[in-house]
Amino acid sequence: MTxxxxxxxEDRMLVLTNLDKVLYPGTGFTKAEVIDYYTRISPVLLPHLRGRPLTVKRYPNGADAAFFFEKNAPDHTPDWVRTVTLPAPGSTKNREEIEFAVVEDLPTLVYYANLAAxxxxxxxxxxxxxxEPQPPDTLVFDLDPGAPATIVDCCRVAVLLRRALADDxxxxxxxxxxxxxxxxxxxxxxxxxxxxxxxxxxxRMQEEHPFVTSVMARKERPGKVFIDWSQNNPAKTTVAPYSLRAxxxxxxxxxxxxxxxxxxxxPEQLVFTSSDVLKRVAEHGDLFVPLGA
Incomplete structure (x- = not known):
């Protein structure tokens, strides 16, 4: 029995299920702890989600098991969750439109955490x-290291990008x-x-620096940092600041x-778990404040 x-x-009643279920088998981290993390991080997370159509990766049997992407709000979504219906060109399920959820408040965030999102x-x-969809308010570069490159090399490229962006x-x-x-x-x-x-x-970065590639082909990426600029396509999404990863x-x-x-x-210097991040926010606040307005 579930x-x-x-x-x-807040002002909503929710039914939470299987709170003792382990979603991170390597550490014993349970669904209750996932919900607790998202609740505690919500003051800095929610500003980065407001107004943005939601895509989640759900792991009903834990982070080491099968997952599925979910864009369409589930049929059982409460009527108080904000949803927006938007065109879905190129939908893998041949849908002309998708009804997206928009996470605007803590009850909605907890609702999704309870779905093992x-x-x-x-x-x-x-x-x-x-x-109505608005023009982009953020540009993103996704830096992906091709082994044996690591996040250390990504940091090197990030500094170069920072300088070039500042020049503009x-x-x-x-x-x-x-x-x-x-x-x-x-x-x-x-x-x-x-x-x-x-x-x-x-x-331009690729032309100026031999350890950088802007080409997605796998054969071009070993030992280099791939600057994925394509995440700026309006149909694409990027993992949100403060989101857990599986x-x-x-x-x-x-x-x-x-x-x-x-x-x-x-690389270990830049590995942060949920407890690490809660401590960082307590010390530094939201380092992404300019992006959450």
């Missing part, structure tokens, strides 16, 4: 109050992916041209200080 617990989250992914644009009057904010790489986020108010700009800069440890996509990026000499 264990059920009724709880009040370990990973939260969102696009670089938001919808208006009426559900743009500030940048680094975070770990929570896996082996990292991302660089750039607040953007220059209209819909994020993809073209990111592609041009990635190609790894042996409950690692988190963690905002960084530039001093940490510049000083990184070992």
């Amino acid at each position: 264990e059920k617990v009724r709880v009040k989250v 370990l990973e939260i992914h969102v696009p670089m644009w938001r919808v208006a109050k009426d559900g 009057g743009l500030e940048s904010h680094p975070k770990t992916s929570g896996n082996k790489g990292m991302q660089l986020y750039v607040p953007w108010d220059r209209g819909p041209g994020t993809s073209d700009y990111a592609k041009a800069l990635a190609r 790894n042996p440890l409950p690692t988190v996509s963690t905002p960084l200080r530039w001093e940490e990026v510049e000083a990184c000499e070992n």
